[in-house]
Amino acid sequence: MSQESHEEPVRGLADGIRLVARTLVYIVLGGLALITILTVGSVLGPMLALDLYTPPVAAWWTVFTAVVVQAVPFLMLGTLVSAAIGAFVPERVFTRLLPRNPALAVPVAGAAGVVLPGCECASVPVADSLMRRGVAPAAALAFLLSAPAINPVVLVATSIAFPGQPAMVAARLLASLATAVVMGWLWVRFGREEWLPQRRRTASKAPSDGGRWGGFRAGLQHDFLHAGGFLVVGAAAAATFNIVVPRSVLDVFTGSAWLSVLLLAVLAVVLCVCSEADAFVAASLSGFSPTARLAFMVVGPMVDLKLFALQAGTFGRAFAVRFSAMTWVVAVVSSVLVGWWLL
Structure with a gap:
């Protein structure tokens, strides 16, 4: 092999690392810009005053950043795994x-979701x-749901958060896997191709320029920048909920077994806690039922x-609305059934 062919993978990986680093710099710069805007607003007068150091704003910024x-x-x-799959893994591997x-x-x-130690952001x-x-x-879609769960x-994080309670670990495994499989079967029975963008129904082709490493760089750039923007939007929505809803409202629901299940199911949607950390949050909610x-x-x-x-x-939005709503219902039902059986 020529020296150029040996250098191509290294150059492709270096380009990918530079892209990710540049994007992280953009996120930091965006945060600094937001701080500047809030600070300037606090100086412009009563109509535009917004003090960055007030507890609500500080809480919002803390949750958003976290x-x-x-x-x-x-x-x-x-996105690294996604780009690598698109560029280097032939279609025949999946068909086999x-x-x-x-x-x-x-x-x-x-069941293959067990091999990806990541959160929901990685599975999409x-x-x-x-x-x-x-x-x-x-x-x-079954893999998308099961991988982060x-x-x-x-x-392991769940077992640490609930020491001496192996039933909770088993219940999480069974309820999560059941939800993923049921949602996959529901798509087989009721899913429609038009709910997915047209490009999702067409197998991707290797780019004509740059070879496989060129395709890897292009896929990494598109996926990371595209998904990163929507991640910021979701984080902002979660932070807004945290400062708008009073904690006293949550205490009203702890007395009812059914309402507590529904409340924490809704709370899980809006808090956006990473799957590696949500067990510790759940363990801290000691006033609620298992x-x-x-x-x-x-x-x-x-x-x-x-x-x-x-x-x-x-x-696409049409897919996300239908899929998320149905997933929420199936996940709640699975949790109730498995919880009744094991907990």
């Missing part, structure tokens, strides 16, 4: 690994890439504001 900083590394992991029957491919893909671009490589949408990192806390951990990695924004940006 969500973004927590999610960006896993988003980067997901997964059964041809979509109904049989769904549980296989759901990976599922997108799987669809573009010819994987049935039902199987790719049943991987070893999440299960089933309600299970629902929080099952719903969160599958349906939250930032994930909805990522899905809408990747697959």
Whole structure:
């Protein structure tokens, strides 16, 4: 092999790292710009006054920063995997690994979610890439839901957050896997191609310029910048909820078993806690029943504001609305049934 062919992978990886670093710099600069705007606004007079150091604004900025900083590394992991799948993995690999029957491919893909130690931000671009490589949408969606919920990192974190309670770990595994598989089967039965953008139904082709490493760089640039913008939107929505809804409102629901389940299922959507950390948040909600806390951990990695924004940006708003709403219902039902059985 020529020296140029040896240098191409190194150059492609270096370009990808520079792209990610440049994007992170843009995020930091955007935060500094926001601070500048708020500071200037606080000086312009009573009509525009907004003091950055008031508790609500400080709380908003803290939650927003925490969500973004927590999610960006896993988003980067997901886009790297997505770009690598699109550029280097032939379609025949997936056709050999997964059964041809979509109904049989769904549980296989759901169980395969255990191999990706990432959060929901990483699963969206990976599922997108799987669809573009010819994987049935039902199987790719089952993987999207299961990967952030049943991987070893999440299960170990759950066991640490709930020491001496192996039933909680088993309940999370079973309820999450059941939700992913049921949603995949529902797509097989009721899903429509028009709910996905046209480009999702066409297998991607290798770029004519730059070879496979050129395709890797192009895919990484598109996926990371595209998904990163929607991540910021979802993080802003979660931070806004945290400062708008009084904590006293949450205490009203702790007395009812059913209302507590629904409340924590909704809270999981708006808090946008990463799947590697949500078990510790759930463990801190000691006033709620074990089933309600299970629902929080099952719903969160599958349906939250930032994930909805990522899905809408990747697959389209029509898909995101239908898929997220149905996933929330199935996840709550699975949590209640598994919680009643094991907890």
